[in-house]
Amino acid sequence: MQVKVFDTTTELDSYAAGLFAAALKAKPDSTLGLATGSTPIGIYEKMIELYEQGELSFKYATTFNLDEYVGLSPDHEQSYARFMNRHLFAHVDLPAGRSHLPSGTAANLEAECAGYDRMLEEQSVDIQLLGLGHNGHIGFNEPDRALQGGTHIVELEQATREANARFFDSLDEVPTQAITMGVGSILKADAILLVVKGADKAGIVKQALQGPITTEVPASLLQTHKNVTVLVDREAGRLL
Ligand code: GLP
Numbered sequence: 001m002q003v004k005v006f007d008t009t010t011e012l013d014s015y016a017a018g019l020f021a022a023a024l025k026a027k028p029d030s031t032l033g034l035a036t037g038s039t040p041i042g043i044y045e046k047m048i049e050l051y052e053q054g055e056l057s058f059k060y061a062t063t064f065n066l067d068e069y070v071g072l073s074p075d076h077e078q079s080y081a082r083f084m085n086r087h088l089f090a091h092v093d094l095p096a097g098r099s100h101l102p103s104g105t106a107a108n109l110e111a112e113c114a115g116y117d118r119m120l121e122e123q124s125v126d127i128q129l130l131g132l133g134h135n136g137h138i139g140f141n142e143p144d145r146a147l148q149g150g151t152h153i154v155e156l157e158q159a160t161r162e163a164n165a166r167f168f169d170s171l172d173e174v175p176t177q178a179i180t181m182g183v184g185s186i187l188k189a190d191a192i193l194l195v196v197k198g199a200d201k202a203g204i205v206k207q208a209l210q211g212p213i214t215t216e217v218p219a220s221l222l223q224t225h226k227n228v229t230v231l232v233d234r235e236a237g238r239l240l
Contacts, residue, residue, distance in 0.1 A: 001209060001223065003230045005237040009042055009197055012231050016129075016195060017046030019229075021056040023127055023191075028060040033128030033186070034088075035066050035139075036080045039195050040129060044088040051092045058094035062123055064116075065101040066130075066139035066186070070153060070177035073105045078167050102151060102179040109179060113151040120151075120185050128189035132196045134163055136204050136217035140180035143216045149184025153177055183221050192228045194219070199235040206239040 006012035020043075023030055034040070050056035065080060074081035081101050089099055100119060106112035130138050135157060141147055142157050154177065161174040168174050186192070196205045208219035209230060215221070222228050232240070 001228045001230055003240060006231065006233050009233050012233055013042035013046045016043040016193060016231055017050055019193065020047060021050050024056055024061060027126065030126040031062045031123045033066065033125040033189055034063050035129045035131050036083045037131040039131035039197055041087055047088065048091045058092050061094060063094065063099045064120060064125060067178050067180035068102045068104040069175040070104045070109065070179055071175045104179055109153055113179060116151040125189040127191045127193060128186060130192060130194045132194060132201060132205060132208065132219055133160060134201065134204055135159055136208055136219045138186060138219050140178040141183050141218040143218060145215060147215045147218060148182045150182045151179065151185065152182055154180055183218055187221065187225050190227060192222060192225055194222060194228060194230045196232045196236040201236045202239045205232060205236050209240065
């Protein structure tokens with residue numbers, strides 16, 4: 001694992017966006033794995049800047065997002081589909097139809113999971129962007145005695161719902177389930193970029209990178225991957 005510590009989040013965001021720009025320049029039809037949460041927002045802002053400067057193009061790219069809340073339609077204010085449109089897709093040249101998110105409102109969620117996995121088998125991810133949950137989750141793969149490989153439905157931990165309640169009017173409105181890519185699919189990506197920001201994640205990032213590999217810290221499984229780059233700001237990296 002390569003770990004890079006940045007003095008400021010702005011520098012981190014520029015660096016991460018630059019990595020995507022370089023990857024898309026080298027392989028314009030890259031398949032990108034994208035993430036939601038507050039962590040990647042600054043990276044997406046920098047990507048949009050690079051796009052506006054003619055330095056980055058998604059014209060031939062395909063994207064797959066990690067997860068979506070069960071029960072939220074794509075036009076729900078807090079759905080991850082809406083999040084991606086707001087923070088990235090509406091501002092760049094990614095063609096309609098080449099961005100994929102699991103549907104949290106599919107009539108048959110099991111079939112939705114299987115269909116998402118089929119697409120991921122056909123188009124393997126070149127670079128997967130990941131944030132980190134306070135409990136070590138990646139995507140919505142919550143700590144557990146066993147983890148699933150493929151896309152599946154998860155019950156969200158109370159702590160995860162509380163952490164994400166800041167985006168909703170009240171905790172009651174935060175869905176109790178999500179559909180998420182599994183750790184198996186995440187680990188199939190050629191390259192993984194894990195981004196962690198803020199003092200409140202210093203402990204969990206240390207556990208994920210330097211602690212034992214355990215399903216109780218899903219991000220610790222990244223230690224088994226051959227090409228992981230970890231970008232942290234000073235605060236998140238202070239215990240490494
Ligand atoms: C969310 C997402 C994750 C994200 C994590 C951290 O619940 N499902 O993909 O990485 O929690 O979010 P944040 O970046 O807002 O701290």
